[in-house]
Structure formats: C-alpha cells, structure tokens
Amino acid sequence: KDKLQDKRNFYTVTLRNVGGLVMPIILRYEFEDGSQQVVRLPAEAWVKDNRTTRTSLISAQRLVQVELDPQLETADTNRDNNFFPPRLEPSHFELFKSGPDKPGDNPMKSARLREDKAREKAKVKAEKETQVKAAQEGVEEEDTPDKKSATVDPAGEEEKKAATPTEGEEPATQSFPADRTSVNPDE
Incomplete structure (x- = not known):
C-alpha cells in the first residue's frame, strides 16, 4: 500500500531503431514546470534487441515532452519521429522559402x-x-572682428569665373561627333 501512495511519476519510454544503425540514445525530458533533463544512454542499450529498447524515468514532476537527439548529435535523417507528443519540424524547402x-x-x-x-x-x-x-x-x-571667417562657396562661383573667358581669350569650343565639328558663338 505504501508503494501505491507514492506521489512520484513513473514513465517508460520505448524506442524503435527505424534505420537499423545502432547509435547512442540522447533524450531530453521536458517537465510541466519548464525544467529539462537530458539523459544519455550508450549504444549498448541496443544489445538485447537491436530493433527496440526501453528506458524508465521516475520524476516528481509531470512529463510534458520527450525529444530524441535534441542537439542533432547523431546521424538521424528524419527528425519527424523524434518527438512525443508528435510534432512536425519545417522541411528544408520551407526553411529556405521563409527567407x-x-x-x-x-x-x-x-x-x-x-x-x-x-x-x-x-x-x-x-x-x-x-x-x-x-x-x-x-x-x-x-x-x-579680428578673426577672418572662412567662406564656403556652395554655388561654385570660383568654377564659373574660371570657365568664363577673360579679355583677349578665345571662348572654349565644344566638339560633337561626326556632323558638327565645333560650336563657337562668334562664328
């Protein structure tokens, strides 16, 4: 009767080896209060049966989720079956499309x-x-008054003065392709 009055939670996790490759088992248990526990089982867990194995957990907290290989440490190609309760992860295409x-x-x-x-x-x-x-x-x-202030030439007045010819200078000519050779306002 004392064992039946125990307030702890007992869980058994059954794992199937879908790919056939014997690898270590890494499980992350997530509890109701938000805490997590990571359990690492060696590859020897598959010694008795290489298709299925079981592991047990006793906890004071209620279990909310179990995830197999949370850090992607094993050679698992299909992560869709790594969660309990089941959840789908986005595919590579969906991740690419999301930008x-x-x-x-x-x-x-x-x-x-x-x-x-x-x-x-x-x-x-x-x-x-x-x-x-x-x-x-x-x-x-x-x-x-004793200091000279620097003046800024925003309109480029000095460039305009340099471009206009002074007395005795010929005006600058502009050349155009083929049909017009030069443009001179005095001609």
Whole structure:
C-alpha cells in the first residue's frame, strides 16, 4: 500500500531503431514546470534487441515532452519521429522559402547586423555633433572682428569665373561627333 501512495511519476519510454544503425540514445525530458533533463544512454542499450529498447524515468514532476537527439548529435535523417507528443519540424524547402529574416535566421549574422546598425547610428550622431560644434564655432568667429571667417562657396562661383573667358581669350569650343565639328558663338 505504501508503494501505491507514492506521489512520484513513473514513465517508460520505448524506442524503435527505424534505420537499423545502432547509435547512442540522447533524450531530453521536458517537465510541466519548464525544467529539462537530458539523459544519455550508450549504444549498448541496443544489445538485447537491436530493433527496440526501453528506458524508465521516475520524476516528481509531470512529463510534458520527450525529444530524441535534441542537439542533432547523431546521424538521424528524419527528425519527424523524434518527438512525443508528435510534432512536425519545417522541411528544408520551407526553411529556405521563409527567407533569411525569419525565425530560422543565423544568430551570429543577426548580432553582426545589430552591431553594424549601432555603429552607423553612433557615426551619424558623432557627425551631427561635429556639425553643431562647427556651426557654434562659426558663429563665435563671426562675432569677433579680428578673426577672418572662412567662406564656403556652395554655388561654385570660383568654377564659373574660371570657365568664363577673360579679355583677349578665345571662348572654349565644344566638339560633337561626326556632323558638327565645333560650336563657337562668334562664328
């Protein structure tokens, strides 16, 4: 009667060797409270029968899920039968179709992209600060009469002056292909 009053949970997991290759058994048990336990059984678990084997688990928590080979350490090609209760994993085609921005994204690549964005934001912020400082210094320089303030030529006036001919100079000619040889306003 004492054994029947025990509050612990007893589980037996039966495994089938579908592929025929004898390998170690790696099981991850997930419990109701969210905790997990990984159990590793050597390949000798298949000694008595290479088609089926059993393992037992006694736990104070209720078992929610069992997963075979959670870290993909064995040569299992079909992971659809590695879960209890059964669940389907997305196929390679579905993962490809979901694209790089989806949940199957490479975490290292995502981290690098986040770092690049942070660097870019810092660079833009630093440029704005230098522009503000330069503008403040420019205002201060204009206020003092003894310092000459640098002028910026936004319209390119110096280039226009250089392009116009001075007295005694011939105007520049423009050459065109084949039918027109030159264009000169004085001709």
